[in-house]
Amino acid sequence: MTRQMTGAKMVVQALKDQGVDTVFGYPGGAVLPIYDEVFQQNDIRHVLVRHEQGAVHAAEGYARSTGKPGVVLVTSGPGATNAVTGLTDALLDSIPIVVLTGQVPTFMIGTDGFQEADTVGITRPCTKHNWLVKDTNKLADTIHQAFHVATTGRPGPTLIDIPKDVQFAQGTYVEPQKARTEHYQPQVKGDIDAITRLAEMIEAAERPVFYTGGGVINSGTAASQLLRELVDATNFPITSTLMGLGAYPASGKNWLGMLGMHGLYEANMAMHDCDLMINVGARFDDRITGRIDAFSPGSKKVHIDIDPSSINKVIHVDLPIVGDVGHVLEDLLRIWKSRGRKTNVEALGNWWKQIDAWKEVNCLDYKNSTQTIKPQHALQRLEAITRGMDRYVTTEVGQHQMWAAQFMGFDEPGRWMTSGGLGTMGYGLPASVGVQMAHPDSVVINVAGEASWLMNMQEMGTAVQFRLPIKQFILNNERLGMVRQWQELLHGERYSHSWSEALPDFVKLAEAFGCKGRLVKDPAELDDAIQEMLDYDGPFILDVMVEKHENCFPMIPSGEPHNKMLLGEASTADAIGTSGAVLV
Amino acid sequence: MNALKIKKGSSKKSAYDLRDPNSDIVETHTLAVIVDNEPGVLARVIGLFSGRGYNIDSLTVAEVDHTGHQSRITIVTGGTPAVIEQIKAQLGRIVPVHRVHDLTVEGASVERELALFKVAGTGEKRVEALRMADIFRANAVDSTLESFVFELTGAPDKIDAFADLMRPLGLVEMARTGVAALSRGAE
Numbered sequence: 001m002t003r004q005m006t007g008a009k010m011v012v013q014a015l016k017d018q019g020v021d022t023v024f025g026y027p028g029g030a031v032l033p034i035y036d037e038v039f040q041q042n043d044i045r046h047v048l049v050r051h052e053q054g055a056v057h058a059a060e061g062y063a064r065s066t067g068k069p070g071v072v073l074v075t076s077g078p079g080a081t082n083a084v085t086g087l088t089d090a091l092l093d094s095i096p097i098v099v100l101t102g103q104v105p106t107f108m109i110g111t112d113g114f115q116e117a118d119t120v121g122i123t124r125p126c127t128k129h130n131w132l133v134k135d136t137n138k139l140a141d142t143i144h145q146a147f148h149v150a151t152t153g154r155p156g157p158t159l160i161d162i163p164k165d166v167q168f169a170q171g172t173y174v175e176p177q178k179a180r181t182e183h184y185q186p187q188v189k190g191d192i193d194a195i196t197r198l199a200e201m202i203e204a205a206e207r208p209v210f211y212t213g214g215g216v217i218n219s220g221t222a223a224s225q226l227l228r229e230l231v232d233a234t235n236f237p238i239t240s241t242l243m244g245l246g247a248y249p250a251s252g253k254n255w256l257g258m259l260g261m262h263g264l265y266e267a268n269m270a271m272h273d274c275d276l277m278i279n280v281g282a283r284f285d286d287r288i289t290g291r292i293d294a295f296s297p298g299s300k301k302v303h304i305d306i307d308p309s310s311i312n313k314v315i316h317v318d319l320p321i322v323g324d325v326g327h328v329l330e331d332l333l334r335i336w337k338s339r340g341r342k343t344n345v346e347a348l349g350n351w352w353k354q355i356d357a358w359k360e361v362n363c364l365d366y367k368n369s370t371q372t373i374k375p376q377h378a379l380q381r382l383e384a385i386t387r388g389m390d391r392y393v394t395t396e397v398g399q400h401q402m403w404a405a406q407f408m409g410f411d412e413p414g415r416w417m418t419s420g421g422l423g424t425m426g427y428g429l430p431a432s433v434g435v436q437m438a439h440p441d442s443v444v445i446n447v448a449g450e451a452s453w454l455m456n457m458q459e460m461g462t463a464v465q466f467r468l469p470i471k472q473f474i475l476n477n478e479r480l481g482m483v484r485q486w487q488e489l490l491h492g493e494r495y496s497h498s499w500s501e502a503l504p505d506f507v508k509l510a511e512a513f514g515c516k517g518r519l520v521k522d523p524a525e526l527d528d529a530i531q532e533m534l535d536y537d538g539p540f541i542l543d544v545m546v547e548k549h550e551n552c553f554p555m556i557p558s559g560e561p562h563n564k565m566l567l568g569e570a571s572t573a574d575a576i577g578t579s580g581a582v583l584v
Numbered sequence: 585m586n587a588l589k590i591k592k593g594s595s596k597k598s599a600y601d602l603r604d605p606n607s608d609i610v611e612t613h614t615l616a617v618i619v620d621n622e623p624g625v626l627a628r629v630i631g632l633f634s635g636r637g638y639n640i641d642s643l644t645v646a647e648v649d650h651t652g653h654q655s656r657i658t659i660v661t662g663g664t665p666a667v668i669e670q671i672k673a674q675l676g677r678i679v680p681v682h683r684v685h686d687l688t689v690e691g692a693s694v695e696r697e698l699a700l701f702k703v704a705g706t707g708e709k710r711v712e713a714l715r716m717a718d719i720f721r722a723n724a725v726d727s728t729l730e731s732f733v734f735e736l737t738g739a740p741d742k743i744d745a746f747a748d749l750m751r752p753l754g755l756v757e758m759a760r761t762g763v764a765a766l767s768r769g770a771e
Contacts, residue, residue, distance in 0.1 A: 120624060125635050129679040132623065149679055183620075184679050309673035312666060316606060 003173040007136040007166045008033035010173050011100060014143040016043050017176050020071050022062060022437050023047070024055040028075025029115060030102025033167035038073075047437055047466060050458035052079050054430035056086020056157075057456070059097045061434030064417045065392055067220060069096040069150050070434065076102045077115030080161070081122060085424060087157045088126040092421025093243060094218055096155035098146050099127075105165035106134050119161045128156030134163065136171030144179030153186030154307040155218050186306060190323030190331060197319055198278070198302055199336040205276035206347035207299075207354075208236045211259065211288075214243030214420070215281020215305060215325050217413040223326035224413045227280065228252070230333055234343050237355055239267035241282050242405055243420045250409030256355065260288045261556050262402040265363035265565055266355055268554075271296050272562035273354070279303045281325040284314040285421070286583075294561035304328050363554045363567055364406055373523050375400060375475045375546040379407040379447070382473060385530050390442045391415065392435045396428040396452030399481035399552045404447040426455030429472065433459055436468040443471065443534065450476040450543075451500050460513040463539040471533050472541040477548045478503060485551045490581055506543035515539035558583035612641065612662045613688040614695060614765045615672065620680040621647045621655040628678050629657055638663060638671050642697075642740075642762040654682065660763050685767070692768040698761045699743045704731040705754030713753040720746050731756070 005013065011034050015023065024047045027035045038046050049055040052074045059070025074083055080101040090097050104113040120132045129149050131142045139162065146158040202208065210231060216223050224247045231238050231254050238248050239259040248255060257264035259271055271277065277299045282288070284303075289295045292314065301317040303310070304325055311320040321328055366376045379400075393408060394417040395401040401418055410416045417435060419427035432446040446453075453474055463470050483498040510517025515538050520529035526544070533542045555566045559580020619625045626645055633640050642660040647653065661671060668686070675684045687693040701722070703713045706729075717724065717734050720742070726733035731754075736746055740763060747758060 121627070124624065124628060125631055183682065307677065309670065309677050311673070313670055313673075316666070 004170050005173055006033065006037075007139050007162065007169055007171060008037045010136070010140050010171065011143065011162070011167070012037045012041060012044065013173055014140050014176075015071060018144070018147050019068070020044055023071045023073050024049055024058040024062070024434065025073030026052050026055060026075065026079060028079050028102060030076035030104060030164050031073060031079075031100075031162075031167075033164065034073065034100070034102070034162075045437075046073070047433070047462065049430065049433075050461050051456065052082035053085050053426065054433070054456050054459040054462065056083050056090065056097065056099065057424070057427050057430035058434030058437070058459070058462075059099075060086065060090050060093075060095045060427075061394060061417050061431030062438045063095050063097055063434075064217075064431075065414050065435045066438045067414060069098055069147060072097060072099040074099070074101055075115065076104055076119065077117045079115075080117055080119040084122060084126055085422075087123055087159065089419055089422040089424045089427065090157040091126050091128065093419065094155050094214060095157065096150040097157045098143075098150050099157060099159040100143075101159060101161050102167075103132070103161045103163040106163045107165070109163065119159070123159050126157070127159045128154075130159040130161065132161040132163075133166055136166050136169040139166060139171060140174040141179045144174070144176045145181055145184075147176075148179070148181040149184055152184070154215075187322055188306070188324035188327050190304065190321040190328035192331065192335075194319060194321045195328060195331045196335055198321065198332060199339055201276055201300060201302065201319070202234060202236075202278075202336060203339070203342040204344060205236075206344055207270075207274045207351045208234075208276040208278065208348075209256075209270045209274040210236055210238040210248075210278050210280060211240075211271060211282055212238060212244045212247055212280040213241040213282025216244055216247040217281075219281065219306075219325040221413060223281075223324075223329060224248070226326060226329035226333060230329060230336075233333070233337075233341065235348060236278075236343075237270055237352070239263070239270065241285065241288055241420070242418060244282065245405060245416045246410035246413045249411035251411055258405050260285075261290070262406065262552055262554065263556075264406070265361050265554050265567065266358035268556065268562040268565060269358045270355055274299045277301045279305075279317070280329070281305060283310045286314070289315060290556045291559055291561045296562070361567065363565075365568070366550075366553075369547070370523055372547045373521065373526055373544055375403055375477070375550055376407055377523065378473075378475060378526060378544050378546060379403050381526050382445070382447070382530055383408045385527065386443060386445065386534065390439075392417070392432075392439060392442055392444045394418065394428040394431040394435060394444070394446045396446070396448040396455075397423045397425045398449045398452055399477075399485065399550075400447055400449045400452075400475045402482075402552045403475075408447075425452040427452075429453060429456050429470075430459045430462075432470040432472075433462050433466075433468055436463070436470050437466070440468075444469075445471045445473050448472060448474045449481060450474050450478065450503060450506075451480045454504075457509070460510075460515065460539060460541075464514045468539060469537060470539050472539070473533070474506060474541065474543050475546050476503075476506070476543050477546050477550070479548055481550075482552070484549070488551070489557070506541050510539075510541040513539070515541070517541040517543060519543045519545065521545045607665050610662050610664055611668060611688070612660060613668050613686055614693065614763060615659045615661060615675070616685040616687055616765060617657040617659065617675055617681055618683045618685075619655050619657060619678075620682070621653045622680055625655070625678075625680050626657065628680070629659075629675065632674055632678065633661070633671075636674065638667065644762040644764055658763055658765050687765050687767055690767055693765050694768060695739055695763050695765040696737055697740050697743055697763050698735065698737045699747075700725070700759045701734045701736065701747065701750050702731060702756040702758070703734065703750050703754050704756050706730055709753045713750060716746070716749050716753070722746065
């Protein structure tokens, strides 16, 4: 039976058949037929954002907290161009989202029509794949392909540009299972010979470390379970990138904490001194490696990744395994167990002694105050009060983000949403909207800096309209803290444009949006303020006035290797050499 | 190596892997990229090269399978062994790309290019140009009393050699198609 319908109806039908329950979007001239269909149904909730960038970040938050693709619907021209930052963010962090954009009618394409932009041209480098659909008969098939491409292999954003006449025209609907997806079938099973080789390396390793990333989380909850089983069975230490937090529980006994530029001393030292590095779903990002030619000089490196282009891109590895993390870990566990579950227990014991000595450095130590709230202290209190709750945390980008990663612990995957690869200020608030839509009864907290937060603060309107009780935990230092920190270390304390002048009164701002806010300055009132934020039945902005010139440590200065970490204020003089100064 | 969309046996057991992956020596490779002939596919390939800072020395593209709507893009590119591997892996990531062949490492191949040369001159130079064209087996496809247009097919260095010879004899302009290449043998 063939089903005839308009392109607009087809869009809604295809989304339903893909199991979509929530769409984040903003209407406009070129998507009016689709919005008319959205109006005439109740299966899909549409969340009206206040800016298209917010729609994409909300969809990212939805996707990362559910494991399902996030869906965005925006209009042509400015609607599409406003989505570009979110698309790039999703591309760099491998987040599955499907963006539908309206386009001027096919006969107007190329005439510089009103709200016309070359959307597929603009978004080609910031999507995993994109399509311009010029024939209604191909629309449903293309939408199903877009979901397939976004969610399989290394996930990423896809975009479908739909001219208005294609939305009005009649065509034949195609079911998801009949869509053409055959030629895009990424390899998920790893090479068994290579996995066996890894099992042998695990047996012989004296100073091993697991270095895990967002790929474990993208692979699904089963991959996280397998990782935990493997880590516990081998008793190897494990560290993770910013993207991978929660795949192995922060409360787990083998957990070293996050690694990288602002990672923990013990994690970075273990990376530097190990003899076997097992990279599971991470990509040797420059925030992780520091100086490339001094990166973990004595180790054999193994890299498990679903994307062949990640292999040997930055760091040459001794054993690449292309495949899905879940599948590879499953095979690895089976093979390693069948060979007798062997590890070098004695060497491992010495390795743990060394790691425990590094831990004693207590690298997250900071000088607390009874006069002003230290940002680290604020996060420690937030962590202490909310740890046991059904909690999701998003962040903006900057010092607060790194402190949150250092001081908050995540025991489950998909509980921590942050912009890692692109470092998008303004990500956290709309992401928290998306997370709360997916988890209406959970506690959703956006740990923010005041400067990042202002970049997409319009989304408070969305939160109020949809009664999303998101908690905005703003660490307000009236500075662009990370920029200021770099200017202090690198540019002779010349703080060029890195302070927040003329900030709004966040309490009044909350009231203006129709929600609640509170300002807290006194460390003694912090717990009470956090409790009020959590207890309030609605969106809440907590403006935490923190120490203005606090620096984020530990820190690997740019251009330096892992074992040259700065641990505190005393070690910062001339920390970054001239060669490091050109790095970001 | 299926996920790389690289022909079986071309990487793991070929001489290629015996070379130092960290070598700084820049090599020239000829890649054949089989793609779906859909709108924007060439832009994706070119955008990959410009966006990631790779070089294109030569590029040809045409549909080679009209029923399957597949095109063959032949790219001559340069880079260290690590960069060449990265280029191939990045090409393999593009959704409409079906296969990436590195003809430089997958055994012997033939490379051919077609070029047109406009040579203007009279008297002895004109005679000499015609004589050279004969030696190179170039065809005169257009002639006036003051000029010829020669058509020449061959490997890129043959085209270069002919251009060098024509320059003092009145070469006005030339057009080259870029390299088309196929592996030798039955497969």
